[in-house]
Amino acid sequence: MTTIAYKDGIIAYDGRCTAGGTIVYDDFDKMRERDGAFFFGAGGMSEINDLIKAYHGEEISGDCGALAIVCKSGELSLISYEDGRIVESSVLPDKAYAIGSGRDHAYTALDMGASAYQAVEMAAKRDTGTGGKIRTFTVKVEQQ
Template identity: 45%
Template structure:
């Protein structure tokens, strides 16, 4: 999966892609920018663009296992698709820490103990076998809960 962490205006995310027990890519770009909206995606790579398409109005087809931390203008939110709700959006307050992906518990614990978003992803990669590779960061402007 991945680890995506947010703290103090910075989003950090890893670049590792796995298939089962095999690392297939250590430098994959998990940020998709479309129509000025940034999607920091977690979950199966094959579902990333499908999630983006649903965000922009496409009808969900089949199971979409991806989730994303989304920055849309001044709004930041956690976005995913489920069978009951369809597309759902959970607002994220910029004054709080946040994390998604398989390394979430490690990232939250690290940030609770004072780590930056970057350091939180780095620390998650030490324990989560689906987090690794390059750690990228994006500094975002003022955002409000989506």
């Protein structure tokens, strides 16, 4: 699946894509941008694409089990798709956060003082769905 971690204005995410038990890519850029919003998704790529469509008001068919951290205008939120609608909740900028198959490992690393990048690095040591190139994104807060 993946590991995406947030701490101190930095989102870190791995580059591993798998198909079953096979590693397809280890350098895939999982960040997606649409209409000024940046999406960092955990789940299957088609489900992440559906989640982004639903976020922008497009209709999707079927279930969508993906989650994503969204950065829009310097604000962070977590989105999912439940009962035919987008569910969005705030991610507090002063709190550490993690999603994906390696989230538990990332949370432990974050609790021990690791940066978002280091948390993804540590998750990759134990989670088979996390690995490869780790990228970072700096959250830019809009000036009021």
